[in-house]
Amino acid sequence: MNKNSPFRKELEDAVLAIARRKISGGAEAPFFKRPYLDAAFNGNIFFWDTCFIAGWAKYHPELPIAEALDNFYLVQGADGHICREYAPDGREIWDPGHPISVNPPILAWAELELHGQGFDPGRLARNYPALCRFHRSLEAKFRNGDGLFHSDSHGSGMDNLLRCPRGWKPDAEGIALDGSRCHPDFYSFVCGFLFREELNGSVVWNRQGRSVDFSAQMAFDALNLAEIAKKLGLLKEEASWRREVDEINEAINRFCWNPETGFYNDLGYGRRIDREHIGMFWTLWSGAACERSIVQKLVAALEDPSRFGRPFPVPSLSASDPDYRPWGDYWRGGVWPPTNYMVLRGLAAVGEQDVARRLARKMVDGVHEVFERTGTFWENYSPEFAAFGNPSRPDFCGWTPLIPIAIAREFLEE
Numbered sequence: 425m426n427k428n429s430p431f432r433k434e435l436e437d438a439v440l441a442i443a444r445r446k447i448s449g450g451a452e453a454p455f456f457k458r459p460y461l462d463a464a465f466n467g468n469i470f471f472w473d474t475c476f477i478a479g480w481a482k483y484h485p486e487l488p489i490a491e492a493l494d495n496f497y498l499v500q501g502a503d504g505h506i507c508r509e510y511a512p513d514g515r516e517i518w519d520p521g522h523p524i525s526v527n528p529p530i531l532a533w534a535e536l537e538l539h540g541q542g543f544d545p546g547r548l549a550r551n552y553p554a555l556c557r558f559h560r561s562l563e564a565k566f567r568n569g570d571g572l573f574h575s576d577s578h579g580s581g582m583d584n585l586l587r588c589p590r591g592w593k594p595d596a597e598g599i600a601l602d603g604s605r606c607h608p609d610f611y612s613f614v615c616g617f618l619f620r621e622e623l624n625g626s627v628v629w630n631r632q633g634r635s636v637d638f639s640a641q642m643a644f645d646a647l648n649l650a651e652i653a654k655k656l657g658l659l660k661e662e663a664s665w666r667r668e669v670d671e672i673n674e675a676i677n678r679f680c681w682n683p684e685t686g687f688y689n690d691l692g693y694g695r696r697i698d699r700e701h702i703g704m705f706w707t708l709w710s711g712a713a714c715e716r717s718i719v720q721k722l723v724a725a726l727e728d729p730s731r732f733g734r735p736f737p738v739p740s741l742s743a744s745d746p747d748y749r750p751w752g753d754y755w756r757g758g759v760w761p762p763t764n765y766m767v768l769r770g771l772a773a774v775g776e777q778d779v780a781r782r783l784a785r786k787m788v789d790g791v792h793e794v795f796e797r798t799g800t801f802w803e804n805y806s807p808e809f810a811a812f813g814n815p816s817r818p819d820f821c822g823w824t825p826l827i828p829i830a831i832a833r834e835f836l837e838e
Contacts, residue, residue, distance in 0.1 A: 436829055439825040446822075447459050449462075464822070469496075469512075470508065471496060471507070471531070472527040477489060477492065479830050498514075499514055507520060516607065518606055526575065529559065530644070532649050533644065552649075570675060571672060575630065577630075581762075582702075582755040584754045584756060595632075598631055598632075634690060642672055643672035644710040649665045653665060669710070676712040687704060688707055708771060726767070730744050736787075738763070740755045753815075754813070759804060759806065759807050760804045777835075800820075803816045803817040
Protein backbone atom coordinates (compact mmCIF):
# COMPACT_ATOMS: atom_id res chain seq x y z
CA MET A 425 0.00 0.00 0.00
CA ASN A 426 1.38 3.39 -0.97
CA LYS A 427 1.72 5.56 2.12
CA ASN A 428 0.16 8.47 0.24
CA SER A 429 -2.83 6.51 -1.07
CA PRO A 430 -6.25 8.23 -0.75
CA PHE A 431 -7.55 5.01 0.81
CA ARG A 432 -5.18 5.17 3.77
CA LYS A 433 -5.53 8.93 4.14
CA GLU A 434 -9.33 8.62 4.33
CA LEU A 435 -9.11 6.14 7.18
CA GLU A 436 -6.31 7.94 9.00
CA ASP A 437 -8.12 11.27 8.84
CA ALA A 438 -11.27 9.64 10.22
CA VAL A 439 -9.28 8.02 13.05
CA LEU A 440 -7.68 11.31 14.06
CA ALA A 441 -10.99 13.17 14.04
CA ILE A 442 -12.44 10.65 16.51
CA ALA A 443 -9.28 10.35 18.61
CA ARG A 444 -9.06 14.10 19.15
CA ARG A 445 -12.53 13.99 20.68
CA LYS A 446 -11.36 11.28 23.10
CA ILE A 447 -8.67 13.29 24.90
CA SER A 448 -9.31 13.29 28.65
CA GLY A 449 -7.75 14.83 31.75
CA GLY A 450 -6.58 18.39 32.25
CA ALA A 451 -6.60 21.07 34.90
CA GLU A 452 -10.25 20.49 35.84
CA ALA A 453 -9.90 16.72 36.14
CA PRO A 454 -10.00 15.25 39.68
CA PHE A 455 -6.62 13.49 39.46
CA PHE A 456 -5.03 13.20 36.00
CA LYS A 457 -4.15 16.85 35.45
CA ARG A 458 -2.46 16.58 32.06
CA PRO A 459 -4.49 15.95 28.90
CA TYR A 460 -3.99 12.40 27.65
CA LEU A 461 -5.16 10.21 24.79
CA ASP A 462 -7.85 7.91 26.15
CA ALA A 463 -9.56 4.69 25.09
CA ALA A 464 -12.77 6.42 26.29
CA PHE A 465 -14.41 3.12 27.14
CA ASN A 466 -16.24 3.98 30.36
CA GLY A 467 -14.52 6.99 31.94
CA ASN A 468 -11.72 4.93 33.51
CA ILE A 469 -8.20 4.48 32.16
CA PHE A 470 -7.15 1.02 31.02
CA PHE A 471 -3.62 -0.35 31.03
CA TRP A 472 -3.30 -2.57 27.98
CA ASP A 473 -5.66 -0.39 25.94
CA THR A 474 -3.37 2.58 26.52
CA CYS A 475 -0.22 0.60 25.74
CA PHE A 476 -1.69 -0.63 22.47
CA ILE A 477 -2.85 2.89 21.62
CA ALA A 478 0.86 3.77 21.70
CA GLY A 479 1.32 1.25 18.88
CA TRP A 480 -0.45 3.57 16.42
CA ALA A 481 -0.32 6.98 18.14
CA LYS A 482 3.50 6.79 17.95
CA TYR A 483 3.00 8.00 14.36
CA HIS A 484 1.11 11.07 15.57
CA PRO A 485 3.21 12.72 18.29
CA GLU A 486 0.83 15.68 18.35
CA LEU A 487 -1.51 13.40 20.31
CA PRO A 488 -0.82 13.14 24.07
CA ILE A 489 0.08 9.44 24.14
CA ALA A 490 3.23 9.85 26.26
CA GLU A 491 1.10 11.60 28.86
CA ALA A 492 -1.31 8.67 28.77
CA LEU A 493 1.51 6.25 29.62
CA ASP A 494 2.74 8.60 32.34
CA ASN A 495 -0.58 8.20 34.16
CA PHE A 496 0.39 4.66 35.13
CA TYR A 497 3.69 5.70 36.69
CA LEU A 498 1.77 8.32 38.64
CA VAL A 499 -0.44 5.69 40.30
CA GLN A 500 2.13 2.87 40.62
CA GLY A 501 2.07 1.22 44.04
CA ALA A 502 5.01 1.12 46.43
CA ASP A 503 5.54 -2.57 45.60
CA GLY A 504 5.62 -1.83 41.87
CA HIS A 505 2.05 -2.93 41.15
CA ILE A 506 0.12 -1.18 38.38
CA CYS A 507 -3.57 -2.01 38.20
CA ARG A 508 -5.20 -2.65 34.87
CA GLU A 509 -7.91 -0.04 35.45
CA TYR A 510 -8.18 3.21 37.40
CA ALA A 511 -11.08 5.54 38.09
CA PRO A 512 -10.81 9.23 37.13
CA ASP A 513 -9.92 10.03 40.74
CA GLY A 514 -6.88 7.72 40.57
CA ARG A 515 -8.34 4.86 42.62
CA GLU A 516 -7.76 1.24 41.65
CA ILE A 517 -10.85 -0.56 40.42
CA TRP A 518 -9.59 -4.06 41.27
CA ASP A 519 -8.07 -5.80 44.28
CA PRO A 520 -4.29 -5.51 43.71
CA GLY A 521 -3.64 -8.87 45.35
CA HIS A 522 -5.77 -10.71 42.80
CA PRO A 523 -4.76 -11.58 39.22
CA ILE A 524 -7.99 -9.97 38.02
CA SER A 525 -6.16 -6.68 38.59
CA VAL A 526 -3.44 -7.42 36.02
CA ASN A 527 -3.46 -6.76 32.29
CA PRO A 528 -0.79 -7.99 29.86
CA PRO A 529 2.48 -6.31 30.94
CA ILE A 530 3.38 -4.44 27.75
CA LEU A 531 4.31 -1.02 29.12
CA ALA A 532 8.03 -1.51 28.41
CA TRP A 533 7.15 -2.37 24.82
CA ALA A 534 5.01 0.79 24.53
CA GLU A 535 7.93 2.88 25.78
CA LEU A 536 10.22 1.34 23.16
CA GLU A 537 7.64 2.07 20.45
CA LEU A 538 7.62 5.76 21.39
CA HIS A 539 11.41 5.79 21.65
CA GLY A 540 11.69 4.35 18.15
CA GLN A 541 9.67 7.26 16.78
CA GLY A 542 11.87 9.89 18.43
CA PHE A 543 9.81 10.76 21.50
CA ASP A 544 11.64 12.27 24.51
CA PRO A 545 14.84 10.16 24.62
CA GLY A 546 15.04 10.64 28.38
CA ARG A 547 11.89 8.57 28.92
CA LEU A 548 13.71 5.23 28.89
CA ALA A 549 16.20 6.16 31.62
CA ARG A 550 13.53 7.94 33.64
CA ASN A 551 11.00 5.09 33.54
CA TYR A 552 13.23 2.01 33.47
CA PRO A 553 13.33 1.63 37.31
CA ALA A 554 9.52 1.77 37.49
CA LEU A 555 9.23 -0.77 34.68
CA CYS A 556 11.58 -3.11 36.53
CA ARG A 557 9.58 -2.79 39.76
CA PHE A 558 6.38 -3.53 37.86
CA HIS A 559 7.82 -6.70 36.34
CA ARG A 560 9.17 -7.92 39.68
CA SER A 561 5.84 -7.30 41.40
CA LEU A 562 4.08 -9.56 38.90
CA GLU A 563 6.78 -12.17 39.23
CA ALA A 564 6.48 -12.21 43.02
CA LYS A 565 2.69 -12.62 42.97
CA PHE A 566 1.97 -14.85 40.01
CA ARG A 567 4.98 -16.98 39.08
CA ASN A 568 4.89 -20.62 40.13
CA GLY A 569 7.54 -23.20 40.89
CA ASP A 570 7.28 -24.65 37.38
CA GLY A 571 8.35 -21.29 35.92
CA LEU A 572 4.90 -20.52 34.48
CA PHE A 573 2.42 -17.84 35.57
CA HIS A 574 -1.18 -18.09 36.66
CA SER A 575 -3.60 -15.35 35.74
CA ASP A 576 -7.29 -14.53 35.58
CA SER A 577 -9.61 -14.78 32.58
CA HIS A 578 -10.86 -11.23 33.00
CA GLY A 579 -7.49 -9.84 33.96
CA SER A 580 -5.97 -11.33 30.81
CA GLY A 581 -7.94 -8.72 28.87
CA MET A 582 -9.93 -11.42 27.05
CA ASP A 583 -12.92 -10.91 29.27
CA ASN A 584 -15.42 -13.68 28.53
CA LEU A 585 -13.07 -16.18 26.88
CA LEU A 586 -13.76 -19.61 28.35
CA ARG A 587 -10.41 -20.78 29.68
CA CYS A 588 -11.23 -23.35 32.32
CA PRO A 589 -11.44 -27.08 31.47
CA ARG A 590 -14.68 -28.20 29.88
CA GLY A 591 -17.20 -29.26 32.50
CA TRP A 592 -15.24 -27.63 35.30
CA LYS A 593 -17.30 -26.56 38.33
CA PRO A 594 -16.22 -23.89 40.84
CA ASP A 595 -14.18 -25.71 43.45
CA ALA A 596 -13.18 -23.04 46.00
CA GLU A 597 -9.56 -23.35 44.87
CA GLY A 598 -9.40 -19.84 43.49
CA ILE A 599 -7.89 -16.69 44.97
CA ALA A 600 -10.40 -14.72 47.02
CA LEU A 601 -11.23 -11.17 46.02
CA ASP A 602 -10.91 -8.46 48.63
CA GLY A 603 -13.85 -6.24 47.75
CA SER A 604 -12.98 -3.80 50.53
CA ARG A 605 -9.86 -2.79 48.56
CA CYS A 606 -11.76 -2.10 45.36
CA HIS A 607 -13.53 0.90 43.92
CA PRO A 608 -17.17 1.22 45.13
CA ASP A 609 -18.47 0.23 41.69
CA PHE A 610 -16.56 -3.05 41.93
CA TYR A 611 -19.31 -5.33 43.19
CA SER A 612 -21.99 -4.00 40.88
CA PHE A 613 -19.68 -4.57 37.94
CA VAL A 614 -18.65 -8.06 38.99
CA CYS A 615 -22.17 -9.17 39.85
CA GLY A 616 -23.55 -7.53 36.73
CA PHE A 617 -21.09 -9.02 34.27
CA LEU A 618 -18.63 -11.60 35.50
CA PHE A 619 -20.92 -13.81 37.55
CA ARG A 620 -23.39 -14.06 34.67
CA GLU A 621 -20.78 -15.85 32.58
CA GLU A 622 -21.64 -19.52 32.88
CA LEU A 623 -18.65 -21.53 34.12
CA ASN A 624 -16.36 -18.72 33.04
CA GLY A 625 -14.37 -18.88 36.25
CA SER A 626 -13.28 -15.28 35.74
CA VAL A 627 -13.23 -14.71 39.48
CA VAL A 628 -12.38 -18.16 40.82
CA TRP A 629 -10.47 -19.94 38.05
CA ASN A 630 -6.93 -18.66 38.52
CA ARG A 631 -4.49 -20.26 40.94
CA GLN A 632 -4.90 -23.75 39.53
CA GLY A 633 -4.32 -22.61 35.94
CA ARG A 634 -1.17 -21.83 33.99
CA SER A 635 -1.61 -19.28 31.21
CA VAL A 636 0.45 -19.51 28.05
CA ASP A 637 -0.35 -15.92 27.13
CA PHE A 638 0.55 -14.39 30.51
CA SER A 639 3.70 -16.50 30.71
CA ALA A 640 4.72 -15.45 27.20
CA GLN A 641 3.85 -11.83 27.97
CA MET A 642 6.17 -11.93 30.98
CA ALA A 643 8.93 -13.28 28.74
CA PHE A 644 8.11 -10.55 26.23
CA ASP A 645 8.26 -7.92 28.97
CA ALA A 646 11.68 -9.21 30.08
CA LEU A 647 12.78 -9.10 26.43
CA ASN A 648 11.79 -5.44 26.19
CA LEU A 649 13.45 -4.64 29.51
CA ALA A 650 16.61 -6.26 28.15
CA GLU A 651 16.43 -3.99 25.11
CA ILE A 652 15.97 -0.90 27.29
CA ALA A 653 18.89 -1.97 29.51
CA LYS A 654 21.02 -2.38 26.39
CA LYS A 655 20.15 1.11 25.18
CA LEU A 656 21.04 2.48 28.62
CA GLY A 657 24.39 0.65 28.66
CA LEU A 658 23.36 -1.64 31.52
CA LEU A 659 24.89 -4.76 30.02
CA LYS A 660 24.80 -6.96 33.13
CA GLU A 661 21.11 -6.19 33.59
CA GLU A 662 20.51 -6.88 29.91
CA ALA A 663 22.11 -10.31 30.26
CA SER A 664 20.02 -11.05 33.37
CA TRP A 665 16.79 -10.15 31.60
CA ARG A 666 17.70 -12.32 28.61
CA ARG A 667 18.30 -15.28 30.91
CA GLU A 668 14.84 -14.77 32.34
CA VAL A 669 13.37 -14.70 28.83
CA ASP A 670 15.00 -18.04 28.09
CA GLU A 671 13.83 -19.58 31.38
CA ILE A 672 10.18 -18.63 30.89
CA ASN A 673 10.13 -19.65 27.24
CA GLU A 674 11.72 -22.98 28.09
CA ALA A 675 8.99 -23.65 30.67
CA ILE A 676 6.27 -22.78 28.15
CA ASN A 677 7.66 -25.25 25.64
CA ARG A 678 8.26 -27.96 28.23
CA PHE A 679 4.79 -27.90 29.76
CA CYS A 680 2.41 -26.25 27.28
CA TRP A 681 3.36 -27.39 23.78
CA ASN A 682 1.06 -30.14 22.55
CA PRO A 683 2.86 -32.22 19.88
CA GLU A 684 -0.36 -34.09 19.06
CA THR A 685 -2.25 -30.97 17.95
CA GLY A 686 0.74 -28.82 17.01
CA PHE A 687 -0.41 -26.02 19.29
CA TYR A 688 0.06 -24.62 22.77
CA ASN A 689 -2.42 -25.23 25.59
CA ASP A 690 -3.03 -23.57 28.91
CA LEU A 691 -2.79 -25.92 31.87
CA GLY A 692 -5.25 -26.79 34.61
CA TYR A 693 -4.18 -28.94 37.53
CA GLY A 694 -1.11 -29.87 35.51
CA ARG A 695 -3.10 -31.10 32.50
CA ARG A 696 -3.52 -29.45 29.13
CA ILE A 697 -6.80 -27.60 28.64
CA ASP A 698 -8.37 -28.51 25.31
CA ARG A 699 -8.99 -24.99 24.03
CA GLU A 700 -7.22 -23.05 21.29
CA HIS A 701 -7.33 -19.26 21.60
CA ILE A 702 -5.44 -16.32 20.17
CA GLY A 703 -3.41 -15.84 23.34
CA MET A 704 -1.16 -18.74 22.29
CA PHE A 705 0.35 -16.64 19.50
CA TRP A 706 2.13 -14.44 22.07
CA THR A 707 4.74 -17.22 21.93
CA LEU A 708 5.82 -15.93 18.50
CA TRP A 709 6.59 -12.47 19.88
CA SER A 710 8.15 -13.70 23.12
CA GLY A 711 10.55 -16.07 21.36
CA ALA A 712 9.12 -19.26 22.87
CA ALA A 713 8.13 -20.41 19.38
CA CYS A 714 11.72 -20.42 18.17
CA GLU A 715 11.94 -23.86 16.55
CA ARG A 716 11.08 -23.86 12.88
CA SER A 717 8.73 -26.82 13.25
CA ILE A 718 6.71 -25.01 15.93
CA VAL A 719 6.50 -21.82 13.85
CA GLN A 720 5.25 -23.81 10.86
CA LYS A 721 2.52 -25.44 12.93
CA LEU A 722 1.37 -22.12 14.36
CA VAL A 723 1.27 -20.64 10.85
CA ALA A 724 -0.73 -23.67 9.71
CA ALA A 725 -3.26 -23.03 12.51
CA LEU A 726 -3.55 -19.38 11.44
CA GLU A 727 -4.30 -20.36 7.85
CA ASP A 728 -6.53 -23.37 8.57
CA PRO A 729 -10.18 -22.40 7.84
CA SER A 730 -11.39 -24.82 10.48
CA ARG A 731 -9.37 -23.01 13.17
CA PHE A 732 -8.16 -19.41 12.81
CA GLY A 733 -8.21 -18.90 9.04
CA ARG A 734 -11.62 -17.23 8.89
CA PRO A 735 -12.75 -14.64 6.30
CA PHE A 736 -11.91 -11.73 8.64
CA PRO A 737 -8.83 -12.90 10.55
CA VAL A 738 -7.90 -13.57 13.33
CA PRO A 739 -10.71 -14.81 15.61
CA SER A 740 -10.02 -14.79 19.33
CA LEU A 741 -11.19 -18.39 19.65
CA SER A 742 -10.59 -21.22 17.20
CA ALA A 743 -13.57 -21.96 14.97
CA SER A 744 -13.13 -25.61 15.98
CA ASP A 745 -14.18 -24.81 19.55
CA PRO A 746 -17.85 -25.58 20.32
CA ASP A 747 -18.09 -22.20 22.06
CA TYR A 748 -16.99 -20.28 18.95
CA ARG A 749 -19.52 -17.66 17.87
CA PRO A 750 -19.49 -16.38 14.25
CA TRP A 751 -20.91 -13.01 15.29
CA GLY A 752 -18.05 -12.58 17.77
CA ASP A 753 -19.67 -12.59 21.20
CA TYR A 754 -16.73 -10.53 22.45
CA TRP A 755 -13.79 -12.94 23.03
CA ARG A 756 -15.61 -16.10 21.93
CA GLY A 757 -14.69 -15.47 18.31
CA GLY A 758 -14.50 -11.69 17.91
CA VAL A 759 -11.64 -10.18 15.90
CA TRP A 760 -9.70 -7.73 18.05
CA PRO A 761 -7.20 -5.19 16.65
CA PRO A 762 -4.66 -5.48 19.52
CA THR A 763 -4.34 -9.24 19.35
CA ASN A 764 -4.28 -9.08 15.55
CA TYR A 765 -1.39 -6.64 15.77
CA MET A 766 0.35 -8.97 18.21
CA VAL A 767 -0.01 -11.88 15.77
CA LEU A 768 1.49 -9.86 12.91
CA ARG A 769 4.39 -8.54 14.95
CA GLY A 770 5.04 -12.08 16.16
CA LEU A 771 5.04 -13.43 12.61
CA ALA A 772 7.48 -10.72 11.55
CA ALA A 773 9.73 -11.58 14.50
CA VAL A 774 10.06 -15.18 13.29
CA GLY A 775 10.61 -14.30 9.64
CA GLU A 776 7.08 -14.96 8.37
CA GLN A 777 6.61 -11.58 6.68
CA ASP A 778 4.71 -12.99 3.70
CA VAL A 779 2.11 -14.61 5.94
CA ALA A 780 1.86 -11.41 7.98
CA ARG A 781 1.35 -9.38 4.81
CA ARG A 782 -1.46 -11.65 3.56
CA LEU A 783 -3.27 -11.44 6.88
CA ALA A 784 -2.70 -7.70 7.14
CA ARG A 785 -4.30 -7.15 3.74
CA LYS A 786 -7.46 -8.96 4.88
CA MET A 787 -7.54 -7.04 8.16
CA VAL A 788 -7.20 -3.62 6.57
CA ASP A 789 -9.70 -4.45 3.84
CA GLY A 790 -12.17 -5.70 6.44
CA VAL A 791 -11.95 -2.57 8.58
CA HIS A 792 -12.23 -0.40 5.47
CA GLU A 793 -15.36 -2.22 4.25
CA VAL A 794 -17.08 -1.90 7.63
CA PHE A 795 -16.06 1.76 7.78
CA GLU A 796 -17.61 2.33 4.35
CA ARG A 797 -20.86 0.76 5.57
CA THR A 798 -21.07 2.32 9.03
CA GLY A 799 -18.91 5.45 8.89
CA THR A 800 -16.88 4.54 11.94
CA PHE A 801 -14.45 2.14 13.61
CA TRP A 802 -15.45 -0.58 16.06
CA GLU A 803 -14.03 -2.13 19.21
CA ASN A 804 -14.02 -5.57 17.56
CA TYR A 805 -15.28 -7.28 14.41
CA SER A 806 -17.06 -10.44 13.29
CA PRO A 807 -14.71 -13.18 12.07
CA GLU A 808 -17.18 -14.36 9.41
CA PHE A 809 -18.69 -11.21 7.90
CA ALA A 810 -17.69 -7.68 6.99
CA ALA A 811 -19.43 -6.45 10.13
CA PHE A 812 -18.70 -5.19 13.60
CA GLY A 813 -18.76 -7.71 16.40
CA ASN A 814 -21.76 -8.31 18.61
CA PRO A 815 -21.30 -6.71 21.10
CA SER A 816 -18.93 -3.96 20.00
CA ARG A 817 -18.61 -0.24 20.67
CA PRO A 818 -18.57 2.30 17.82
CA ASP A 819 -16.20 5.27 17.40
CA PHE A 820 -13.49 3.20 19.06
CA CYS A 821 -10.13 4.92 18.71
CA GLY A 822 -8.98 3.23 21.16
CA TRP A 823 -6.86 0.43 19.84
CA THR A 824 -8.76 -0.12 16.60
CA PRO A 825 -6.55 2.36 14.68
CA LEU A 826 -3.80 -0.24 14.99
CA ILE A 827 -5.27 -1.78 11.81
CA PRO A 828 -5.73 1.24 9.50
CA ILE A 829 -2.63 3.06 10.78
CA ALA A 830 0.03 0.77 12.29
CA ILE A 831 -0.70 -2.41 10.35
CA ALA A 832 -1.21 -0.52 7.08
CA ARG A 833 2.13 1.29 7.53
CA GLU A 834 4.18 -1.57 8.89
CA PHE A 835 2.97 -4.48 6.76
CA LEU A 836 1.49 -3.06 3.55
CA GLU A 837 3.67 -0.12 2.56
CA GLU A 838 6.16 -0.84 -0.18
